Amino acid sequence: MLEPALLPTPLVDCTDEVFARAGVELRLKRDDLLHPSVPGNKWRKLAPNLAAAVAQGHTRLLTFGGAYSTHLRAVAAAAGALGLESVGLVRGEELADRPRNWSLRAAERAGMRLEFLTRAEYREATGRADAGTTAGPQGRWGHCLVLPEGGSNALAVTGAAAIPAELPDLGGHDVVCCPVGTGGTLAGIAAGLPPGARALGVAVLRGGEGYLEGEVTRLHRAAYGREFDNWRIDHAHHGGGYGKVPAELAAFAERFEARHGIPLERRYVAKLLAALTGLAAAGAFPRGTRLTAVVTGLPDPE
Ligand SMILES: *Cc1c(COP(=O)(O)O)cnc(C)c1O
Secondary structure, rough: OOOOOOOOOEEEOOOOOOHHHOOOOEEEEEEEHHHOOHHHHHHHHHHHHHHHHHOOOOOOEEEOOOOOHHHHHHHHHHHHOOEEEEOOOOOEEHOOOOOOOOHHHHHHHOOEEEEEEOOOOOHHHHHHHHHOOOOHHHHHOOOOOEEHHHOHHHHHHHOOOOOHHHOOOOOOOOEEEEEEEEOHHHHHHHHOOOOEEEEEEEEOOOOOOOHHHHHHHHHHHHHHOOOOOEEEEEEOOOOOOOOOOOHOOOOOOOHHHHHHOOOOOOHHHHHHHHHHHHHHHHHOOOOEEEEEOOOOOOOOOO
């Protein structure tokens, strides 16, 4: 059995002078506290997929990820708890013969079988993820429910749409904010908002302009058959690229942790909060704006 989730996740006020000076209210939606083994937005996105897998009688999940993928660990933990098999196709064939890092070790301990692909094989396999399971490396694993890299598909978006549904009284002065990796979480938040409220995503990778907007739009079409115009993505706070944590960002995260007593995951959550702080200081939000930052995950254990 999968351990129960803490729902709704806590919503807490965050008093901070930068925001106060700008006349902006900041709240934190503590999705980092959602689940002990399937963290934050990974649980939001996986839950409806797992329910569908079980309902459709699937016995094996297959998905993709890099050497430190939180998504891989989350799928491994959830599948293990539900008595499903899981397969992880990992980017980087050179990892096959090396001692496992903590992340891949955790996935294997939860029961996931790993197969290591070259960059080219990986690109091809992820590109085909939606198209079926008969060709390429995933075909070797027989009948599987295939989840895309990062876990963002139409069902995942409907799972993330429950986040704004847990925020009472949203209106025209509200902006609900999250980091953007694949865009699934942002797509869900935007779709779940009531009229007037808006969503803001902060891209954590470099050079995502156009591509990430296209992904959010594609996911909206897949999940709801329509587009939404209540969201946008900030591309100016990626800190140099995916996984990069420049010294300035690390210092910001340490200050924030010391002041507010909340541990900050660095690759996504710290970037989001640093971006909001910078935007508020620069007067990017009208006075009276209420920001809700979704704390989408926990710091890595190592
Ligand atoms: C995976 C992850 C994200 C990225 O979410 P997307 O839906 O892929 O945009 C954001 N925050 C944390 C903490 C994550 O682990």
